[in-house]
Amino acid sequence: MLKFQFILFVFGVFIIFSSCTKNDDQDNEVKSGKLVFNFEHFANGEELSYDQMIYTNAAGNQYEVSEIQWFISDITLHGKDGSKLLLDPEKFAHYIDTNIPETFTWSISDKIPAGEYQSISMTFGIRGEKNKPYMFTDPPESNMLWPMNLGGDQGGYHYMKLNGFWKNKDNQREPFNFHLGVGQERDADNNVIGFVQNWFETELPNSAFSIEKNETKSITIRMNVDKWWDQPNIYNHDEHGGKIMQNQNAMRMGVENGKNVFSLGKMTSIVK
Amino acid sequence: MKKFISFGIALPVAMILVIWSCGTDSTEEAEVPQVYSFNPTPYVIPDVAYFPKNLNIPSDNPMTxxxxxxxxxxxxxxxxxxxxxxxxxxxxxxxxxxxxxxxxxxxxxxxxxxxxxxxxxxxxxxxxxxxxxxxxxxxxxxxxxxxxxxxxxxxxxxxxxxxxxxxxxxxxxxxxxxxxxxxxxxxxxxxxxxxxxxxxxxxxxxxxxxxxxxxxxxxxxxxxxxxxxxxxxxxxxxxxYNSKFHKYLRQEADLTAQEKKGHDLFFSEDADCFHCHGGSVLMTTNEYFNNAKDKSFDPKEKNRFSVTGDPMDIGAFRAPSLINIELTAPYMHDGRFKTLDEIIDFYSEGLVYSDYVHPLMKNVRQKGVQLNDDDKAALKAFLLTLTDNELIQSxxxxxxxxxxxxxxxxxxx
Missing domain, CATH: 1.10.760.10 (Cytochrome c-like domain)
Known part of the structure; x- marks a missing residue:
């Protein structure tokens, strides 16, 4: 009889514990939300208009934008307690192409713990240790290849291709490729003797937000194109010409300006 | 007794079911050879390093x-x-x-x-x-x-x-x-x-x-x-996937000094071929570009504009793969260039501006990338490494x- 009671007790304990475990899972399930990032491109505070020579940069260059292709990576949420949550670590990088509207959205696969977050940071481009040549085998990402002879084994892909035209000093419409990626250190004979990682982390201004359980929050990240050539360096297309992949000085100016390029657009709750 | 009766009823019923079931099976077996005799062998595209993984194989035409x-x-x-x-x-x-x-x-x-x-x-x-x-x-x-x-x-x-x-x-x-x-x-x-x-x-x-x-x-x-x-x-x-260049990428072959120089020109803004032709090991992006061949365009011409209706596609055509380019002359959609030398000369000093030129043709105002004779020879030597002799003899x-x-x-x- 005692044996029967013991078996009954063990069975009861098992039921209780397995029941508790299930409740914990359910709690975790309901205490998280989802994040969707959208991307938009602006110039002078308004949505970018393509293929029209209607813009003037800080250096006085008239310019038009044809297309922008770029990588954002390592989006990180910063908690008020100093904690960091790296989003979608397996994918880690997202490709955005103004010719492909489907790329304007990055749905983060992680569940985001409900709560308040102090800020959002992102990496423009891809960190060197993750930027492996030929890691993207398929287009469109593979078309962003940054050749090894220009970037070494930690510079596999362009951070950005921003293609357009400017009115040059002879008042001719001339193409520019504002392409950013790993730069080269060169000796006096112009031989490559090292590489310069140009990717940068930036914190999006005013990016505090909260997310509730079962909420899907849509957050828009905006690239303000005019800012690439504005602060702190006034970038003049006449000075640097149409190509800068092998011009670290020009890329450095762009990268320094890049920290002012990104801002937060709309933040909305999609499902609650 | 009750159990016996039940068993006595259940057993024949079960046997009937089994026999009926077997009978069903045997009927199906008779049909099986016709239904299942068609069993083609799947054809597998080789999984080669650096090559795309997404294959264009329609679901209604699997390869066998x-x-x-x-x-x-x-x-x-x-x-x-x-x-x-x-x-x-x-x-x-x-x-x-x-x-x-x-x-x-x-x-x-x-x-x-x-x-x-x-x-x-x-x-x-x-x-x-x-x-x-x-x-x-x-x-x-x-x-x-x-x-x-x-x-x-x-x-x-x-x-x-x-x-x-x-x-x-x-x-x-x-x-x-x-x-x-x-x-x-x-x-x-x-x-x-x-x-x-x-x-x-x-x-x-x-x-x-x-x-x-x-x-x-x-x-x-x-x-x-x-x-x-x-x-x-x-x-x-x-x-x-077996050109000398592809083998070089897989570290199965070496390029000569001249071929390597040509490779570095190809994959840089000095010759700037790779933005259209080298994004992947296919030696093409499979994208469409107006590559500064002409100043004006026949509205009846079936270029990319005829498909998209986007004025920026006027005069644009596909950037073809350069694999086996040594063998695939003449070049361009209208065959205007007969040799690799003519092609290299065109991109070096033959570009012409139009309002529809693709911005990747950034040297158009300088008429091209302005290569010297040594550079041209090196670039040609590299292009010759794109020939896949195994393919053409297989x-x-x-x-x-x-x-x-x-x-x-x-x-x-």
Whole structure:
């Protein structure tokens, strides 16, 4: 009889514990939300208009934008307690192409713990240790290849291709490729003797937000194109010409300006 | 007793069920050989380092070894044109010649300087010229961005058939993928100048195909759908990944100093070939560019603008793969350049500005990238490393011996 009671007790304990475990899972399930990032491109505070020579940069260059292709990576949420949550670590990088509207959205696969977050940071481009040549085998990402002879084994892909035209000093419409990626250190004979990682982390201004359980929050990240050539360096297309992949000085100016390029657009709750 | 009665009833019932069940099985077994005897072997595209993983294989045409083999026979069979007289044969291989990287080639005895034309018509006794020069067939299985110089053939294309060539607007005569090119080639007046019915009947009349269609599709029936699918399977099987350059990437071969110099020019903004031709190991982005060849454009020209309607696509054509470029002259959609030297000279100092030029042609105001003679020689040396000799000699892609007299190539007739 005692044996029967013991078996009954063990069975009861098992039921209780397995029941508790299930409740914990359910709690975790309901205490998280989802994040969707959208991307938009602006110039002078308004949505970018393509293929029209209607813009003037800080250096006085008239310019038009044809297309922008770029990588954002390592989006990180910063908690008020100093904690960091790296989003979608397996994918880690997202490709955005103004010719492909489907790329304007990055749905983060992680569940985001409900709560308040102090800020959002992102990496423009891809960190060197993750930027492996030929890691993207398929287009469109593979078309962003940054050749090894220009970037070494930690510079596999362009951070950005921003293609357009400017009115040059002879008042001719001339193409520019504002392409950013790993730069080269060169000796006096112009031989490559090292590489310069140009990717940068930036914190999006005013990016505090909260997310509730079962909420899907849509957050828009905006690239303000005019800012690439504005602060702190006034970038003049006449000075640097149409190509800068092998011009670290020009890329450095762009990268320094890049920290002012990104801002937060709309933040909305999609499902609650 | 109750149990016994129950058992006494249950046992016969169970036996009846078992027997009935067995009977059912035996009936099914009798049908099994017919239902399941068709079991083709899947054809696997090799998984090669750095090559794309997404393959353009439609769900309604999975590749099989038997389908690819049937496709190879049909690809080389000049009777696909619906004709049997020697001077009226035309197959896919009449123009797509293996030794020339599956293009006509400058040395083609039938198509002088690689300019192709169709079978004779009343209007064109010598054959109607095909509108554009050829594009390479190799590595089509990796292309997800449309086919043809302007990308008109693509998955979102809803057009059907062709009134001019008496092809009905039914679903099998689509403009979506490689399969589409088969009916287009059969019926075009500047290619085989046949009809679907005539060509299908010609293949149906050849006894050896019965077994091949059965192996590929389960029955001996010959129809257009099967012809197009099998040829498309064969075309998708033509993959090129063994050029010296590809072996260099895989660290299986070394480049000479001059080839390496050319490689570094190609993959830099000094020669700046790679933005259009080198994003992947396919040596093309499969994108469309106005590459600064012309100042003005014929509105009737079927360039990319005719597909997208975007003014920025005026004068734009596909950037073709440079794999086997040594063998695939003449170059550009209109064949205007006959040699690699002419091509290099063009990009070095021959660009012309138009309002539609693609911004990647950033040296257009300087007329090109301005290479010196040493640079040009090095760039040419690198381009020659893109030849895949294994592909052009592989029996896997060659004309089946029993079809040599039927394949319509002037060189083997």
């Amino acid at each position: 070894i038997e389908g690819v083999e049937l496709g190879r026979y049909l690809f080389y069979d000049g009777r696909l044109s619906g004709n049997t007289s020697k001077d009226m044969l035309m197959s896919c291989a009449t123009c797509h010649v293996q030794k020339n990287g599956f293009e006509a080639g400058m040395d083609n005895p039938r198509f002088i300087n690689g300019k192709t034309f169709g079978l004779p018509t009343e209007e064109y006794p010598e054959g109607e010229p095909t509108p554009n020069y050829m594009l390479p067939l190799v590595n089509s299985v990796y292309n997800q961005n449309g086919f043809g110089w302007n990308g008109f053939i693509n998955e979102s294309n809803e057009y059907r058939g062709n009134e001019e060539f008496n092809v009905p607007a039914t679903k099998e005569f689509h403009y979506k993928n490689i399969e589409s090119m088969v009916w287009m080639s059969i019926t075009a007046s500047h290619e085989m100048n046949s009809t679907i019915e005539k060509s299908v009947a010609a293949i149906d009349a050849i006894p050896m195909y019965k077994a091949k269609f059965k192996a590929a599709f389960g029955t001996e029936d010959v129809n257009y759908d099967r012809i197009s699918k099998s040829i498309a399977q064969f075309v998708r099987s033509i993959v090129s 029996p896997q892609y060659a004309c089946p011996p029993e079809l040599v007299k039927w394949n319509g190539q002037a060189s083997v007739n």
